[in-house]
Amino acid sequence: MKPTTRGTLAAVLTCVAAAAGAAVATPAAAVGTVPVPVPLNGLENSLGMELPEVGGEVPLPTPGSPEGPRYAEGRLIPERAVPQLPVSAGLPGAGVRAPLPELLGSGFQHLGLDAPATDLRTLGPGLALDAPLTPPNPDNFGLPEPKLPQAGVLTPVLQAVPVANLGLGQGL
Template sequence: MTGVVAAVGAAAAAPAVAAGTVPVPVPLEGVENALNLPAPKISGQVPLPTPGSPEGPRYVEGRLIPEGALPQLPLSGGLPGADLHAPLPHVLGDGFEHIGVDAPATGLRTLTPGLSLDAPLGPPNPHHLGLPDTKLPQAAVLTPLLRTTPAANVEAGSGS
């Protein structure tokens, strides 16, 4: 019996893994049976981050150290999602109404911070017997990037 349950669970999770999220159900059937009241239905989605390939260093004329000495690493993933449907007692009669919040997992693209450096020496100068000119050292931190479009839907209505 346990093997059948594990196989069914793995088959149900396979499409979610392909989509980049793992479903996380919250089992509240025991509370519902113990209290003899409808319990809220809660589930969530946890995204799986996927690292990308960084851009390699770029050589720029006039610089001794390539641009992007510490490259930015792209990561793709998502924001976690949640789905909550809770029954509310109907004030005017029998039955239940419900309130629901649906915030699906959304895509997230990021770039980690990077570093760009330049040495305090310039290119060789023919006027100084081929010796390089000196200049101020340069260091720049490449800012991280975050792109996403979160969404949520709140609903209330009749039924459970």
């Protein structure tokens, strides 16, 4: 086998191994939220009563890669001169379980509220500009013609679908 063939084969195998390693490592490294428990055990013992169990989830924001400028026909400056930066994170979650005394009986029921962390997709504001000149015009000996300049702000985007569950049940 020639050295160039061996080198090409080694490069291809290295790329395949790197891609397979990245595919395996991504789910382990992608932690979406961090649990935050609220310890109330000491207060429960000092007051001598049952207190609610409270916990939460804090999302970790992960910046994405911005979409590059797009060149359009008839413009000197590409669209999206300042691109929008995408950031994906989440809305914080909460979980609360509070004891409720039964009206007829000695046991406790609980009132539970679950609001899990939900995905949040954002795009930062961007900027679109156009120069006060047209592209070179062949009818005008290749010289550009003046025109009104254009500027625009690309609005930020927020997308989320929050969910919450409220319920009653036995025990705490």
